[in-house]
Amino acid sequence: MKTNDVILQxxxxxxxxxxxxxxxxxxxxxxxxxxxxxxGGLLTASGIVLLLLAxxxxxxTTTLPINYTVMTSIGLLIALATAAGSIFFNVPLLTHAFDYxxxxxxxxxxxHTAVFFDTGVYxxxxxxxxxxxxxxxxxx
Amino acid sequence: MIILANILIVTTxxxxxxxxxxxxxxxxxxxxxxxxxxxxxxxATLSVMFILLGVFFHFWLIEGHVNTLVLLGIAFLxxxxxxxxxxxxxxxYLTGVKLWEDSVKDELAPVIAERKKRHEQK
Numbered sequence: 650m651k652t653n654d655v656i657l658q659x660x661x662x663x664x665x666x667x668x669x670x671x672x673x674x675x676x677x678x679x680x681x682x683x684x685x686x687x688x689g690g691l692l693t694a695s696g697i698v699l700l701l702l703a704x705x706x707x708x709x710t711t712t713l714p715i716n717y718t719v720m721t722s723i724g725l726l727i728a729l730a731t732a733a734g735s736i737f738f739n740v741p742l743l744t745h746a747f748d749y750x751x752x753x754x755x756x757x758x759x760x761h762t763a764v765f766f767d768t769g770v771y772x773x774x775x776x777x778x779x780x781x782x783x784x785x786x787x788x789x
Numbered sequence: 790m791i792i793l794a795n796i797l798i799v800t801t802x803x804x805x806x807x808x809x810x811x812x813x814x815x816x817x818x819x820x821x822x823x824x825x826x827x828x829x830x831x832x833a834t835l836s837v838m839f840i841l842l843g844v845f846f847h848f849w850l851i852e853g854h855v856n857t858l859v860l861l862g863i864a865f866l867x868x869x870x871x872x873x874x875x876x877x878x879x880x881x882y883l884t885g886v887k888l889w890e891d892s893v894k895d896e897l898a899p900v901i902a903e904r905k906k907r908h909e910q911k
Contacts, residue, residue: 652883660872667865674858 661703668696686767690774717779724772731765794850798843805839808832821889822881830874838863
């Protein structure tokens with residue numbers, strides 16, 4: 650029997666964007682406050698899992714056509730490139746650098762190469778979590 | 790000013806805690822799943838919203854720090870709490886959990902029976 654879950658689906662459409670915005674905030678706030686790539690990635694994955702619960706797997710894979718195994722490898726490559734980049738400046742592996750820049754609208758901000766490493770962690774966490782959940786949920 | 794702010798904070802958090810107590814008593818005292826989800830989803834959502842509001846007031850008025858994440862949490866709970874209660878009650882009904890024996894009205898039963906009959910005919 651097909652059930653009518655319009656309340657869950659409508660609430661999901663609103664809540665999904667709140668979760669994604671919050672995960673982006675957690676990701677970028679990771680340097681000065683609690684948070685970072687791991688928690689942000691888990692939050693993004695949980696937002697997509699909420700979509701999977703409210704709709705079915707086929708709808709979600711058509712709206713978000715992402716190959717999560719490729720996403721995982723891209724994340725690992727970004728982390729590896731951040732680690733390898735320090736070799737060219739004749740410093741030990743994984744040495745990070747930062748400087749202050751005057752950005753338009755944002756003013757004086759410090760930009761740090763650790764953000765690239767965190768991006769790698771974020772992509773790996775989202776990719777691995779979604780691969781696990783999709784492959785478990787897929788075998789009917 | 791500090792005294793007024795403290796009174797506001799204490800009252801808000803106290804209202805929240807009292808509603809949380811009411812929700813807990815409702816979970817123990819009420820007879821079936823549907824009345825219990827009614828108590829848990831409504832009262833607990835309101836209580837956590839009041840407690841978060843008190844936390845927001847404390848950090849705003851005493852520490853001078855406006856934390857918008859708490860406001861986002863209040864909005865999030867306001868959306869998700871009742872939906873969670875609805876989904877629990879709905880799945881309980883569809884899996885055949887009985888109503889309290891003294892219930893007088895069950896308006897969903899004929900709709901579900903009609904739908905099941907149509908489903909079998911197909």
